[in-house]
Amino acid sequence: MEKDFGGFKGILVIGLGLIGGSLALALKEEGFKGKIYGLDLNPERVKTGLKIKVIDEGYTNFKDVPWQNIDLVVISTPVKTFESIAKSIKDFLREDTIVSDVGSVKGGIVLKLYDILKPHLFVGVHPIAGTEKEGIENAKSGLFKNARLILTPVGDSEEKVKKVEKLWKDIGSRTEIMDPHVHDFVFASVSHLPHAVAFALVDSLIELSKQSGIDLFKYPGGGFKDFTRIAASSPVVWKDIFLENKSNVLKTVEVFQQSLNKLKEAIEKEDEERILEILSESREKRLSLD
């Protein structure tokens, strides 16, 4: 199919960080002919965005944006700010403008934004991509190439959803539609839980170092570095994710606690067969991912 990026002509990216910046770069690299507008409360980021040519025009204030040119808004700020941004931009929007996002939590927030913004359509989008690096200066045009991307539409504007999907497909994403609540359960399991565990693991090593008087961080062998790489992720971003997806995060943490207790009890009882069973099943599943 021909690349038309969903037919959009003017895209406003709100929040000039790694994801927003990488989207803008990818569009340019793949031949998007429209204009990319950027908005950030921090003028330094706008300046950087203009300087490294990630955006064509930049603003620090909603009312200065040439709204008549904007047919797609992509919110790429922390999820916590979505509601207030939606309320702030609603009255500026052109009648046919679609609003979307790139947040990692969907569920309730998608329904809330859908309600706030209607009759404008809100289409939830979660690109499964990112690095520990933050900031527009680390933006990469290839970040979404072959990366999975989940759309969580609500309502019945299939045609408009397809436009947003096309945009992402044309920069190389592998798209998939999912219910917003299912999305939050799935990503609590495969992403939020592992992050919580990694943060807790490093925390426990800090505690064990204190208790023993031995600086355990001097011995980062045995997979520890790989394992805890994600504990270097942004505390603010992850605090917000844990709170926005609270019920799923707590639920998956509980199931993990049961799994760990099962293994711990098997070690306590020296139940070799049970330990082998747990380890072998996990190994097999993990190998199936490679």
Next chain:
Amino acid sequence: MEKDFGGFKGILVIGLGLIGGSLALALKEEGFKGKIYGLDLNPERVKTGLKIKVIDEGYTNFKDVPWQNIDLVVISTPVKTFESIAKSIKDFLREDTIVSDVGSVKGGIVLKLYDILKPHLFVGVHPIAGTEKEGIENAKSGLFKNARLILTPVGDSEEKVKKVEKLWKDIGSRTEIMDPHVHDFVFASVSHLPHAVAFALVDSLIELSKQSGIDLFKYPGGGFKDFTRIAASSPVVWKDIFLENKSNVLKTVEVFQQSLNKLKEAIEKEDEERILEILSESREKRLSLD
């Protein structure tokens, strides 16, 4: 200092797996002039070892080994087998032969082997190296280059310990002396605990997939693959490590459980400050490792 590999002339490697094979290869590559003998109960491994020239002579039976030529024995089998191997070889050993190992658990087993083997010296060695790949066919001559290596000697044969240390230094290891019990606490913390957590994490995803009817392993984004890489490690090896180092493993698992509970409670209470504090401390510590 001149490379003399501790002055050893005939080294017997018992257990022709990844670590034993890599030691033999490294010695050859670095210019060891003596002979390397290999012993494994599995004749296929001995055949492979001879074929790929990792060992010079191979045996499947203790009594066939030319013991008069052996001045160093390196046990590189699973830790569980150490005691019975020590008892089997003791009467064959030449008076001045030193026995060593490459096991990941020290503590009690080192003291036990010291007692069984005396008047021959036993020197515990733990090279912090390895891959998820097993088997002599995956042996790599560079596996120990610049890798950390812990010696856990007991008794007062400093000169003999220095010979073993020199051997490893001459193939590029960065050596360090540690009390065997301290060793087990340290590696329970930085290696055994992370492995237990990784196995339990994959186990919990199997459970959550069952409960929800969603195959969560279809969504391995968000660091999950890196995080659980070590869950692909050998179940038999890890069962043995968990049991051999049981008390330290259980203790560190408990401290980790407290850390996870602390984070979970902060999320439950939506205590933003507390969450940020835990996440920021962990992030800072983790970043300091890079």
